[in-house]
Amino acid sequence: xxxxxxxxxxxxxxxxxxxxxxxxxxxxxxxxxxxxxxxxxxxxxxxxxxxxxxxxxxxxxxxxxxxxxxxxxxxxxxxxxxxxxxxxxxxxxxxxxxxxxxxxxxxxxxxxxxxxxxxxxxxxxxxxxxxxxxxxxxxxxxxxxxxxxxxxxxxxxxxxxxxxxxxxxxxxxxxxxxxxxxxxxxxxxxxxxxxx
Ligand SMILES: [Zn+2]
Numbered sequence: 001x002x003x004x005x006x007x008x009x010x011x012x013x014x015x016x017x018x019x020x021x022x023x024x025x026x027x028x029x030x031x032x033x034x035x036x037x038x039x040x041x042x043x044x045x046x047x048x049x050x051x052x053x054x055x056x057x058x059x060x061x062x063x064x065x066x067x068x069x070x071x072x073x074x075x076x077x078x079x080x081x082x083x084x085x086x087x088x089x090x091x092x093x094x095x096x097x098x099x100x101x102x103x104x105x106x107x108x109x110x111x112x113x114x115x116x117x118x119x120x121x122x123x124x125x126x127x128x129x130x131x132x133x134x135x136x137x138x139x140x141x142x143x144x145x146x147x148x149x150x151x152x153x154x155x156x157x158x159x160x161x162x163x164x165x166x167x168x169x170x171x172x173x174x175x176x177x178x179x180x181x182x183x184x185x186x187x188x189x190x191x192x193x194x195x196x
Contacts, residue, residue, distance in 0.1 A: 009149050012095030014142070017082060022058045022093035024079035024101050029116050034096070035153040036118040037143060038103055038161060040080065041125040041169040045069040049086050049124055058083070058093045078102065080120040082142065088134030090142065096150065106161040109154055114161050119146055127170030136174075140181035153188060160190045 008015045028034070044053035045067045056062040057078065064074045080102040083091040094100040102120030106113065121142070125131050146152060157173065158166040175193035179186065186194050 008145055009096075012097030014082075014090075014092055014096070014145060016141075016145075017090040017092035019092050020055055020059060022079040022100075023060060024058065024077045025094040025098045026101075028097070028099045032099075032117045034117050034119060034150040036108060036114060037146060037152055037155040038106075038114060038118045038120045038158060039155065039169050039173065040102060040120060040122045040158045041127055041131075041173070042080075042083075042122045043124055043126055047126045047129075054083055054122070054124065055091065055093075080122040082119075082121040083124065084121065084135050084138045084142075085124050086132050086135065088132070088138040090138050096146065103158065103161060105165065106158075108156055108161040119150065119152075123169055123173070125169065125172070127167045128172050129170075130172045131169070131174075136177055136181065139178055143178070143182050143184075147184075155184070155188055156190045157193075 013019055042054055043049055044057060046069065053062060058080060060077060062070065064070045079093050079100045081092060081094050081096050081100045096119050099115050100120050101115060103114040103118060108114055123131055123135050158168045159170065175189055176195060179189055179194040186196055
């Protein structure tokens with residue numbers, strides 16, 4: 001690892017994120033080749049922004065009785081490596097060297113169980129709604145930083161790796177904007193999300 005990379009990563013933790021360690025993670029399988037970033041959207045309850053419910057969910061501290069919607073997810077133990085607030089603020093819950101629990105049943109680039117070898121980024125938002133400029137800004141710095149440490153060859157939405165089951169981040173996420181900001185090749189993105 002070169003000096004600049006050593007400076008921004010420490011054991012899989014990104015220096016420019018607020019670290020809030022989650023107990024919801026495991027070891028990656030031996031020999032796992034981390035080459036995929038998975039984008040998600042989340043808000044709790046759906047469509048309400050600015051609270052700390054997502055941080056609580058990912059650290060098993062959500063009060064399941066605080067909102068009727070939470071009954072649907074009661075007892076869920078999930079996590080993501082990263083979470084990008086509407087104002088661009090970045091949080092990290094799991095070391096990128098470890099396996100976070102964000103994808104569930106999934107497959108991409110011919111491999112199943114994407115949690116094994118992907119990095120999950122949750123965007124505070126709702127499927128179908130737009131995302132904020134500040135969130136794209138954060139992604140524009142975070143994604144290349146991840147790609148400096150891990151050999152990222154693919155980026156996809158939860159909707160792409162679990163079609164029919166998941167719809168996030170949804171049509172409100174503008175993939176061409178991320179492609180332009182990262183300068184990543186079109187082939188790295190799901191077919192049809194960015195102009196060829
Ligand atoms: Zn998702």
